[in-house]
Amino acid sequence: QTLNIAVIAGDGIGIEVMPFGVRCLKAAASVYGFSLEFTEFDFASCEYYLKNGKMMPNDWKEKLSQFDAIYFGAVGMPNLVPDHVSLWGSLLKFRREFDQYINLRPCRLMPGVPCPLANKKPGDIDFWVVRENTEGEYSSVGGKMFEDTEREIVVQETIMTRVGVDRVLKYALELASSRPKKHLTSATKSNGISITMPYWDDRLQKLQGGYEDLKIDKFHIDILTAWLVLRPEQFDVIVGSNLFGDILSDLGPACAGTIGIAPSANLNPDGKFPSLFEPVHGSAPDIVGKGIANPVGMIWAGQMMLEHFGFKEAAAAMLKAIENVLARQEAHVLTPDMGGKGGSTESLGSAIEKEILAL
């Protein structure tokens, strides 16, 4: 069985961390005896945009549809290309056109990672954020009126469909069912956002029927962000709309030490289209070219890819390798964002690769 992977490094530190993601995946494949095929693409990057006036060639969908997965670095050069142009022309297009309707992100305090919250240890923070990934607040519908006058008005629609809401809620219900704590938390804001959010709540109410063994609660997004800081232990699986999931899945990893190491899986669970695996961190223009970008998010994203495609043992080994290397807290290995001194993308990435091979 060969997994066919499209590699899109993108921009900024995406280009710097990608090689280590690929190396670690190759290491896992060699140890566990399966085969991965990587094909690189230069589009879906701002560099491509600056040359071609668009983020991707017209046949991007045809090209990428043949792959099982897209392994994605990061996109964005905000000083040269507005973010809403680069993102809507690449990552957000993939999510929508490949119907990657689940965005799954672990929030997990790893050994050796200093935690910004007082008195937390590994195990205390360990939950998943399940984010709706195709609709909701990220719509492209809306516009301007009375442009350039005092009366200027800008409108943008949040659009939720029953199909879209139900499938993400079902996925989250199933995920929570499969976990020992059996606890699902829904992010809402039905007290303030009075049309879409009560609908979200209603659909959960309807769907939770078959899940009597789950503990299900809901919090408004404002107080939910507060609880993430005050009592992260209480969470197991959190489900949220596109925007709320976005916020929670940056805040959650921050509570667990750093968003520099967090991964993200954009899943088309039906398997009709490729799923996409990426680090959460983005292109980070401020540290480009210094060789200090943290490769863990990229590698961990690869780990999620193996997990998703059923290579459980290899996935477990990759996670273990990441944990082992971080737990050692070697300053000359770790990147500066993790308290490293003299460490680099190269030293940290290679250490994890070596650890996978040695496990």
Added chain:
Amino acid sequence: QTLNIAVIAGDGIGIEVMPFGVRCLKAAASVYGFSLEFTEFDFASCEYYLKNGKMMPNDWKEKLSQFDAIYFGAVGMPNLVPDHVSLWGSLLKFRREFDQYINLRPCRLMPGVPCPLANKKPGDIDFWVVRENTEGEYSSVGGKMFEDTEREIVVQETIMTRVGVDRVLKYALELASSRPKKHLTSATKSNGISITMPYWDDRLQKLQGGYEDLKIDKFHIDILTAWLVLRPEQFDVIVGSNLFGDILSDLGPACAGTIGIAPSANLNPDGKFPSLFEPVHGSAPDIVGKGIANPVGMIWAGQMMLEHFGFKEAAAAMLKAIENVLARQEAHVLTPDMGGKGGSTESLGSAIEKEILAL
């Protein structure tokens, strides 16, 4: 000079903390020699709704317009009245119809309050959230289509106006200018929410012209919530849309220990309509009737009211009194949410009142 204050205790613990807010304000007025007149109203509560089928009488606006300020407890009995009914029929109506377009909230680590973030001390967390309070994501425009079918679609508009965006940005620019750090942070999400949020960014770009001495930066809301946890010291004034401000002003106080003590000022800076001062915590049905609700948010909201109306000395004294009482960390005085043992709304509220009189 007499300040005319409409008192609306509302629901739940709003009713329990309000008397202490009033007592502390009276104490401050007696010491500093000005006069306050309080007039109580029973509407804008779920109890009123259950009796009358509406949250307020038809002439609520006429009744309340005569006052300088509304001193507001909390509203909500989610088990009996859906939140979007009770809130849209009271608090959110006030904000909108009294054009309280600024929602101002301090995030401040107080002495004696245990901080959930590691290694922080009073002074490390001390910033303001300026929230747009009348439009944006909290719109009542939208609806449903294909109701009760598989094709069901729900739409809600986010509406931003130039008037609305400009005035909150200007207020925030002015506030930041008046502070020693001179630092303004704008919350955006222009990379994902591609119409309203780029507009927000554009308007800031246009308006910041006269403020060359300010440091102005912007962060997407997802990473901004992460920074609040990772490096709260870096913030001074944060400005956000209705929803983003809502989130940041729960998360901020949580980072500073508890949202149980945070206040909120809903300002009509023009003075055409009454401004509204309330604690952030809400009606908290889970602890109603136990006498353990924390009165600090209510009292601090009163403090903001005095500040707003120019009673600077009295306001400073009230804040000092709150700080002094909290700093003493007397378990029999503090409410349980603050680590108290045997303390109550009564003991904590009275202690602050006494402190104001003694200062």
